[in-house]
Amino acid sequence: MNTKRLSDMMEKALSDQMNKEILASHVFLSYGIWADDKGYGGIANFLYRHAQEERNHSIKFMEYVLNRGGKPKVEAIPAPPQDPESLSACFDGVFQHEVDNTTSIYRLVDLALEEKDWATWNFMQWFVQEQIEEETLAQNLIDKLKIAGGDRASDESLFTLDKALQDAPNDVPLAQEATGANP
Incomplete structure (x- = not known):
């Protein structure tokens, strides 16, 4: 008996988003290494935490696809961009990455609506809210x-800025619950 509850197109789109979240994790990890190397330990710590959060989002997509009877596919991840030339370029890169991710999330919502896949549409609402928070956080950095x-x-x-980011709470509203064990 076929227990898959996702269309092939939706399964691929969700897998693609899972991989996009893994890429985001690598980008923020790379930016964190750059900041650490420049002596911005607080900014680096902030970016490392954000990298982990993005990885957790990828796990959330992976487990959803598996729970719906699909099989997510891990693809090759492109290399992160070159090191930013300044903190402005770093923070602008974080913001642009979040805006691009929001566009991808909206495409998934549109596809779920088009397919009348209400379970996926409902699942995606968490990410819609999360992206509002992510873009706001990135804009606040800028x-x-x-x-x-x-x-x-x-x-x-x-x-002072570096210290403020070092002292920022380790959790982010809503996303603090997304872990490998609890996506």
């Missing part, structure tokens, strides 16, 4: 850096 002086910020301003 805003905080601008307040600090942007790429011409003083060492003292950058130290």
Whole structure:
């Protein structure tokens, strides 16, 4: 008996998003390494936590596909972009990556609606809300850096920004529940 409750197109689209989340994890890990190398330990820690959160999102997609009788496929992940040239470029990259991810999430919502796959449509609403939070978080990074002086910020301003991100809570609303064990 076939117990698969996803169309082939939806199964592939969800697998593609799982892989996109893995790529996001690698991008933020790469940015975190860059920040750490530049001496921005707080910013690095923030980016490392964000990398883990993105990985957790990929697990959430993986388990959903499996729970619906499908089989997600892990694809080759492109290399992250080259190191940013500045904190502005780093934070802009984080924001752009989140905007691109939001577009992908919306495409999945559209496909679920088109297919009348209400279970997937409902599943995707968590991600719609999450992307609002992710884009806001990324925009706040850009805003905080601008307040600090942007790429011409003083060492003292950058130290304060770095410290603020170091002291930021380890959890993010909604996403704190998404782990490998509890997607």
